[in-house]
Amino acid sequence: MxxxxxxxxxxxxxxxxxxxxxxxxxxxxxxxxxxxxxxxxxxxxxxxxxxxxxxxxxxxxxxxxxxxxxxxxxxxxxxxxxxxxxxxxxxxxxxxxxxxxxxxxxxxxxxxxxxxxxxxxxxxxxxxxxxxxxxxxxxxxxxxxxxxxxxxxxxxxxxxxxxxxxxxxxxxxxxxxxxxxxxxxxxxSWRNVTFGLQRMLWGLFKKLVLSERLAVMVDMVYSDTAYFNGIYIWAAAVMFMFQLYTDFSGCMDIIIGASECYGIVLPENFRRPFFSRSVQEYWQRWHITLGTWLKDYVLYPLMRTRKWKKLIQKTGKKFRGKAAKQIPSYLGMLVVWLLIGLWHGGDWKYIIGMGLWFFGCIVLSKVLDPWFKKAKDALHINADNGVWHLIQSLRVLLLVAIGNVFFRLDSLEAALHALMQGLILEGHDSYYYSKLWTLGLNESNRNVLLIGLLILLTVSLLQRKGSVRELIARQNIVIRWIIYFILIFSVIILGRYGPGFDAQAFIYQGF
Amino acid sequence: MSRKQIYEKLADVFEDVFDQRIALNDRITARDVEGWDSLTHIILISAVEDEFGVKMDMKSVQRLTNVGAMVDLIEELLAK
Structure with a gap:
C-alpha cells in the first residue's frame, strides 16, 4: 500500500x-x-x-x-x-x-x-x-x-x-x-497526534514536492548518458543525492510521524548528513540505525573474536608503529563496508559504489590525515572557520554524489560509463546547455523546487539549535496555523501525485 | 588495585591507542578525545582487556559511556 x-x-x-x-x-x-x-x-x-x-x-x-x-x-x-x-x-x-x-x-x-x-x-x-x-x-x-x-x-x-x-x-x-x-x-495525547501528523506532512512535502521533481531531472540525464556528458552528469549526480535524501528521509518522517501518533517513538535515521565534514561523519549521520546495527552486531563481535585478536598480534609482529594498529582496523571496516554494499542489493554496482568506494574514501582520509594536518598548519587554516567547514562539506557531497551514481544507474558498467562521460569537456552549442537550468522541468516547477530546497536548508539550519516542531509550537496560534496551511496546501497543490501522475515508490522500499 | 592505580595504567593504554597522553577523569567521553570513534573504541576495549587481564562482555561494552564507567567496570571485574 x-x-x-x-x-x-x-x-x-x-x-x-x-x-x-x-x-x-x-x-x-x-x-x-x-x-x-x-x-x-x-x-x-x-x-x-x-x-x-x-x-x-x-x-x-x-x-x-x-x-x-x-x-x-x-x-x-x-x-x-x-x-x-x-x-x-x-x-x-x-x-x-x-x-x-x-x-x-x-x-x-x-x-x-x-x-x-x-x-x-x-x-x-x-x-x-x-x-x-x-x-x-x-x-x-x-x-x-x-x-x-x-x-x-x-x-x-x-x-x-x-x-x-x-x-x-x-x-x-x-x-x-x-x-x-x-x-x-x-x-x-493531543501533542503526540498533532506532532506525528506534522512530521508526516513534512515527509510528504519532501517526497511529493521535492523528491519527485528531482527525479524528473535525474531521469532526464541518466536516460541518455550517451548524449549528456560533462557538467550534466555532475548536475544529475548532485540532484540524485538530494533526491535520495528527500525520498529516504521523507519516508522516515512519514513512518516516524505515523508511529508517533500511536505514542511510539522510533529511532531517528538522519541527522543533517550534508553538514558533515568527512565521509565517515556523513555515514554516522545517514541511515544511522544501519550503521549502529553494523557496529554493534558485526564489527564489535567480529573484532572481539580470538581469531581477530590473533590477527592483531600477527600484524603487530610484521608491521611497526601505526600500521600495526591500523591494518586490523581497516580489515574490520572492509567487512562492514562490503556488508553495507551487499545490504543495498545483490549487484556489483552496490558492492563497489555503496561499499568499496566509501571504504576507500575513509581509509584514504585516515592514511593521509597526518599530511592534511601538516598542510592545514602550513596554510594557517582555522579548523573552526565557517568557510573551511563549507569547503569540507562540499568535498563530502562530491564524494557521496560519485558513490550514489552507482546506486542510481542500472549496472556497474552504466555507472562507470556515466562517470567517464562526466570527464568529457567537449564544446557544445548553446541549445545543448539551455537545458542545464531546468533539466527537464518547466520553469515554474524548477522555481518550486528551488524554493522547496531553500525551505529544507532553513529547517536543517534551525534543527542545529533544537526541535523545529517545538519552535513552531511556541508560536502564537495565527503563526502556527499559517505555517501548517502553507505546508498542507503546498503538498496538495504542488505535490506531484493524483490521477495521471504516478508517484514513484520510495527508493528504499522493498529492501 | 586502587582506583588511582587503575587510572595510571589506563592512561598508558590510552596513550598507546591514541598516540597522545590524555589527562583522564571520570567525565571524559569519546567526544573529548580526537580519534575516539567506534572503531578505535573496540580497539581500546581489547587493549584494556589485555592490560588488566579481564574480559568484558558485550552487554558491558555497549554501555560504556565515559571513562568513569570504564574504570567502574574494571574495578568490578578485578574484584571478581
Missing amino acids: SLFSLLFFCAFVVSIGIYYLIPKKYQWVALLIYSAGFFYLSCNPATAVYLVISVISAALAAKMIHRCKANENDKYARLALITGLVINLGILAALKYTNFLLSNLNSLSGVLKVMPAIPMTEWAAPIGISFYTMQIIAYLLDVYWGITEPQNNVAKAALFIGYWPQLTSGPIARYNDMKEQLYSGHEF
Missing part, C-alpha cells in the same frame, strides 16, 4: 481512532492487526509464510537461548542462537541474493564453458525483509548477551518484528527500546 494513497490516509485515521478508543491493554493487538493488514495490502500475501517462519523461529530461539543461559548451558544457548541466525539469514540470502550468486556463476561458467546457464529465480520477498531480519538478529544476540529478556508471547514478538510503519523502510529498532512502548498501551 502506498503511503501517499487515499486508502492509506483513510485507513490510518481510522486506525488512530480505534487505537485510542479500545482499552490500553488491547492496543498492541490492534497494532498487530493493522500490521497484518498493511502487509497484506503491500506485497504478495503468499510471502507472509517467510515472515511467519521468521517470527516463530526467532521467538523459539530466543526462548531456548534464555533457558539454556539460565541453566548455564552455554553450548546449547549458542546452538539455539546459531539456529535462529541461520534460519533468518538463510531466508534473506535465498530471497535477495540467489540471483546475484547465479548471475556470477553463469558469468564464470560462460567464460570457462563448463555448464549451461542456470535460469534466474523469480522468488518474491516479503516487504521489509532486510529491515526486520536485522531486528531479529539484534534481538537474538541481545538475548544471548543478556542485554534483554526474551518475549514469551509469540504474537507480541510478531508485533516487534512486523510493526507496520517499519515494514516500508525501517528504521531498524532494538527490542529493549521498543518493548515498553509497543505493549504497555498509551493514553490519547
Whole structure:
C-alpha cells in the first residue's frame, strides 16, 4: 500500500481512532492487526509464510537461548542462537541474493564453458525483509548477551518484528527500546497526534514536492548518458543525492510521524548528513540505525573474536608503529563496508559504489590525515572557520554524489560509463546547455523546487539549535496555523501525485 | 588495585591507542578525545582487556559511556 494513497490516509485515521478508543491493554493487538493488514495490502500475501517462519523461529530461539543461559548451558544457548541466525539469514540470502550468486556463476561458467546457464529465480520477498531480519538478529544476540529478556508471547514478538510503519523502510529498532512502548498501551495525547501528523506532512512535502521533481531531472540525464556528458552528469549526480535524501528521509518522517501518533517513538535515521565534514561523519549521520546495527552486531563481535585478536598480534609482529594498529582496523571496516554494499542489493554496482568506494574514501582520509594536518598548519587554516567547514562539506557531497551514481544507474558498467562521460569537456552549442537550468522541468516547477530546497536548508539550519516542531509550537496560534496551511496546501497543490501522475515508490522500499 | 592505580595504567593504554597522553577523569567521553570513534573504541576495549587481564562482555561494552564507567567496570571485574 502506498503511503501517499487515499486508502492509506483513510485507513490510518481510522486506525488512530480505534487505537485510542479500545482499552490500553488491547492496543498492541490492534497494532498487530493493522500490521497484518498493511502487509497484506503491500506485497504478495503468499510471502507472509517467510515472515511467519521468521517470527516463530526467532521467538523459539530466543526462548531456548534464555533457558539454556539460565541453566548455564552455554553450548546449547549458542546452538539455539546459531539456529535462529541461520534460519533468518538463510531466508534473506535465498530471497535477495540467489540471483546475484547465479548471475556470477553463469558469468564464470560462460567464460570457462563448463555448464549451461542456470535460469534466474523469480522468488518474491516479503516487504521489509532486510529491515526486520536485522531486528531479529539484534534481538537474538541481545538475548544471548543478556542485554534483554526474551518475549514469551509469540504474537507480541510478531508485533516487534512486523510493526507496520517499519515494514516500508525501517528504521531498524532494538527490542529493549521498543518493548515498553509497543505493549504497555498509551493514553490519547493531543501533542503526540498533532506532532506525528506534522512530521508526516513534512515527509510528504519532501517526497511529493521535492523528491519527485528531482527525479524528473535525474531521469532526464541518466536516460541518455550517451548524449549528456560533462557538467550534466555532475548536475544529475548532485540532484540524485538530494533526491535520495528527500525520498529516504521523507519516508522516515512519514513512518516516524505515523508511529508517533500511536505514542511510539522510533529511532531517528538522519541527522543533517550534508553538514558533515568527512565521509565517515556523513555515514554516522545517514541511515544511522544501519550503521549502529553494523557496529554493534558485526564489527564489535567480529573484532572481539580470538581469531581477530590473533590477527592483531600477527600484524603487530610484521608491521611497526601505526600500521600495526591500523591494518586490523581497516580489515574490520572492509567487512562492514562490503556488508553495507551487499545490504543495498545483490549487484556489483552496490558492492563497489555503496561499499568499496566509501571504504576507500575513509581509509584514504585516515592514511593521509597526518599530511592534511601538516598542510592545514602550513596554510594557517582555522579548523573552526565557517568557510573551511563549507569547503569540507562540499568535498563530502562530491564524494557521496560519485558513490550514489552507482546506486542510481542500472549496472556497474552504466555507472562507470556515466562517470567517464562526466570527464568529457567537449564544446557544445548553446541549445545543448539551455537545458542545464531546468533539466527537464518547466520553469515554474524548477522555481518550486528551488524554493522547496531553500525551505529544507532553513529547517536543517534551525534543527542545529533544537526541535523545529517545538519552535513552531511556541508560536502564537495565527503563526502556527499559517505555517501548517502553507505546508498542507503546498503538498496538495504542488505535490506531484493524483490521477495521471504516478508517484514513484520510495527508493528504499522493498529492501 | 586502587582506583588511582587503575587510572595510571589506563592512561598508558590510552596513550598507546591514541598516540597522545590524555589527562583522564571520570567525565571524559569519546567526544573529548580526537580519534575516539567506534572503531578505535573496540580497539581500546581489547587493549584494556589485555592490560588488566579481564574480559568484558558485550552487554558491558555497549554501555560504556565515559571513562568513569570504564574504570567502574574494571574495578568490578578485578574484584571478581
